[in-house]
Amino acid sequence: MTEETEVVVIGGGYAGVTAANRLTQREDVAVTLVNPRPDFVERIRLHQLAGGSDDAVVGYRQVLAERVRLVVGTVTRIDAGERAVRLANGETLGYDYLIYAVGSGSEVPGVPGAAEFAYPLGDLEEAKRLRAALDAAPTASVTVVGAGPSGIETAAELAETGRNVTLACGGALGPYLHTRGRQAVAKRLAKLGVTVLDGPGSKVTAVTRGTVELSDGREIPGEVTVWTAGFGVPDLAANSGLSTDALGRLRTDETLTSVDDSRVVAAGDSAAPSDLPFRMSCQAAGPLGAHAADTVLSRITGDRPAPIELGFAGQCLSLGRRGGLFQFARRNDAATAFYIGGRLGAKVKEIVCSGTVGKLTREAAKPGSLGWAWSKDAERRKAVQAKETGAAQAKRTEPAA
Structure with a gap:
């Protein structure tokens, strides 16, 4: 009888x-998925939970292969x-191989008062607390801090429900966006009535129970303040003695x-391959999870694992239920x-959101089906090669012991 690999x-x-489902390609691999919650969280819909248009939760039995044991x-x-x-x-729990996919939150x-008076939006429990507030x-008026995807989407979602919303950018609106895309987002936010505070002086320096203070001295109402400025990674790996980068990946x-x-x-937001990590996103998470599984399967069979090759297509934003934007890259x-942009952008965004769950479901039913061969980033490959060459040269010039 063949011994199972745990x-x-x-x-x-x-x-x-994605990783857990893909591992079920082999009958002799026993897969255990450990997660703090009994349901799968659609993190890309947390702003909808805050706005009341979605619960952002899917049952694991819909997206997880039957052979995967959920703990x-x-x-x-x-x-x-x-x-x-x-x-x-x-x-x-013992293992033969471990896939570290703890994500980010x-x-x-570190801003005075933010931890006490602001509502973060990085996980399901935080989104539910914001919804309750x-x-x-x-x-109540709402101030959203941070103008990345989460901040923009949350500001638009709440403004569409009739809220008085201010978006404190702390710099540029949508730093990732091209100038044209940024202008389209600004136009949509203005139509929804969102007050956008961007550029120099818009960084939040303090939060109180009812106000938000900016670096240029302005004080704006913040009866409910939502904090979306930055994401961190759990410290499990670092606390376990494993090597991590400055963010804990x-x-x-x-x-x-x-x-x-x-x-x-490792896979997803918590992985730092070659100290050149990919952008934290579900766009990268799926392929990274699949590649992590492929690496484990290669090691089980004694084959040499392949290096990850992954490129991006862009970034999509929901701007309320009736507007959106897909920024090509x-x-x-x-x-x-x-x-x-516009309504078509909203439809594209919804297709993308629904498609992420669809990909998980397909991988559960047909493990190994997810592919991304079309998406390869030649620039990253050059950067990795340059790092490897530099490291090799440095090693050759090290003085003898």
């Missing part, structure tokens, strides 16, 4: 679920030496294998002048 996946987001719990430590993970309830703000104050090689342990593979993730 693979534990930590994290049940886009990357973790609802929180991993508190990885013991790489013993090949085991420790759970908060005292349980221990709200960054702990909004329900308790139906006429697990440092890996190009196959997504930990630089410390060939039995540990080159494969190196640099925005171009082309975009789709």
